[in-house]
Each structure stands twice: as C-alpha cells, then as structure tokens.
Amino acid sequence: MAAGTAGLGLGAARALAEEGVRVAICGRDPERLAAAAAAIGGDVVAIEADVSTPAGGRGFVEAAIAALGHVDILVTNAGGPPPGRFSSTDLDGYHTALDMNLLSMIEMCRVAIPPMRERHWGRVCAITSIGVKQPLGTLMASSVARAGYTSFLKITAREVAADGVCVNSCQPGTHYTDRLAKLIPDEATAAAQVPAKITGDPYHFGQAVAFLCSEPARFITGTGLLVDGGASPGLLD
Numbered sequence: 001m002a003a004g005t006a007g008l009g010l011g012a013a014r015a016l017a018e019e020g021v022r023v024a025i026c027g028r029d030p031e032r033l034a035a036a037a038a039a040i041g042g043d044v045v046a047i048e049a050d051v052s053t054p055a056g057g058r059g060f061v062e063a064a065i066a067a068l069g070h071v072d073i074l075v076t077n078a079g080g081p082p083p084g085r086f087s088s089t090d091l092d093g094y095h096t097a098l099d100m101n102l103l104s105m106i107e108m109c110r111v112a113i114p115p116m117r118e119r120h121w122g123r124v125c126a127i128t129s130i131g132v133k134q135p136l137g138t139l140m141a142s143s144v145a146r147a148g149y150t151s152f153l154k155i156t157a158r159e160v161a162a163d164g165v166c167v168n169s170c171q172p173g174t175h176y177t178d179r180l181a182k183l184i185p186d187e188a189t190a191a192a193q194v195p196a197k198i199t200g201d202p203y204h205f206g207q208a209v210a211f212l213c214s215e216p217a218r219f220i221t222g223t224g225l226l227v228d229g230g231a232s233p234g235l236l237d
Contacts, residue, residue: 001025002051002060002108003077005036007177008127011202012075015210017042021073024064026051051078052096057104061111070119073213074112076105077127080179081141089140097141102149109152113160113167122165123213126153130173130228150224157222166221168212173228175200196229 004013004025017023017040024045027033037044045067049060081097116122131143132150157167176199184190191199
C-alpha cells in the first residue's frame with residue numbers, strides 16, 4: 001500500500017488488513033508511519049520510502065517483496081501536485097506530476113506484476129482521481145499525469161488478464177482528507193458541490209479498493225470505479 005500513512009491510502013490499508021491481508025505501507029515521516037501502522041493494527045510492515053519519484057516507487061515495492069516474500073496485491077498511490085491551471089502551471093510542475101503520479105506508479109507495476117503473472121494471481125488497484133474521467137481545470141498537472149496512468153493501466157490489464165492478474169483503478173471524488181482540506185477549508189462547502197451532499201469517508205473508499213483486490217472481483221479488470229457521490233457528469237463512466 002503506497003503512501004499509506006493518511007487519507008485514502010490509510011483507509012485502503014485498514015480495509016485490506018481487516019480482510020486478513022498482511023499489509024506493507026510506506027511514508028516519508030517515521031512518526032506518521034509508526035502511527036499509521038498502529039492505527040491499522042496487526043502485522044503491518046512499515047517501510048520508510050518516498051514514492052514521489054520513479055526510483056522511490058520501485059524501491060518501495062522491492063522493499064515490500066523483501067519483507068513479505070512476495071506481493072499479491074499492489075495498491076498504487078501518491079500525493080498530489082499543487083493546484084494550477086494552464087496559465088499558472090509551468091513545465092517543472094508537469095515534470096513533478098509525471099514523476100509522482102505516472103512514472104513512479106509505472107515503476108511499481110513493473111516490479112510487482114511479472115511475479116504475479118508467474119504465480120497466476122494478482123491484483124493491482126490504482127488510487128487515481130475523478131479527474132481521469134472529467135479533467136479538473138484547477139488541477140491541471142494532476143489531471144494530465146493521472147490520465148496518462150489510466151491509459152497505462154488499461155493497456156496493461158488486457159495484456160496480463162489471461163495470467164490471472166486484474167488491473168483496475170478506484171477514482172475518488174470529494175473525500176475530506178487533509179489534502180482536500182488545504183484546497184477547501186470548510187467541509188460543508190466541499191459537500192455542497194457533491195450531488196449526494198456529503199463528502200466521502202476514506203475508510204469506505206478503502207473498502208471499495210479492497211473489493212477490487214478480492215477473489216470475487218476476478219472478472220473485473222481494465223476498469224475504473226468512480227467513488228464520487230455522483231459528481232462525475234459523464235455518461236460513459
């Protein structure tokens with residue numbers, strides 16, 4: 001579970017652990033990492049790692065495999081780049097977003113998926129964003145990077161499906177995490193923008209991730225599950 005010390009990542013790690021999965025989480029801050037491991041409970045492997053770069057993403061999965069013996073489930077996740085529009089996002093902003101939300105994720109997959117194929121069972125679930133279905137004009141770099149990653153997931157899913165490996169994404173909308181609180185300080189204001197008139201719960205989001213990583217989900221691959229309270233206006237969701 002990449003970036004599993006807070007928010008949606010922590011919610012997913014908790015949900016997987018409650019289903020009996022031995023979870024490896026990572027984070028950059030040792031204190032937050034220890035606190036997250038305690039909150040998850042059970043036999044959690046806590047790995048200090050920064051997955052904002054391709055090398056960091058690869059290193060985390062390699063460390064998880066070394067600690068666990070093998071990895072059956074990979075949940076890719078990372079922080080998000082700062083908000084910005086076309087007029088305010090420079091090239092460095094795109095480089096940062098692509099490293100964090102595309103290339104690092106690809107490196108995680110490149111390490112984890114080949115052994116899954118050899119064992120004929122595996123699950124990859126990417127935590128992406130509603131922005132891959134309806135690009136967010138105020139999160140330009142993030143929307144661009146995550147859309148590219150969604151293409152990678154779709155192509156990969158079709159290539160590895162016959163080997164028992166399912167590759168999907170869970171696409172959050174307005175969940176009131178620390179990151180969202182920095183963008184919209186008032187939760188009621190955030191909820192008012194959602195058709196359901198509530199914000200999502202990170203743990204409930206994590207349960208959706210856990211389902212996509214389960215055996216009953218073995219016929220679901222190459223798709224993205226919107227968890228957004230009805231926010232996406234598109235027909236082809």
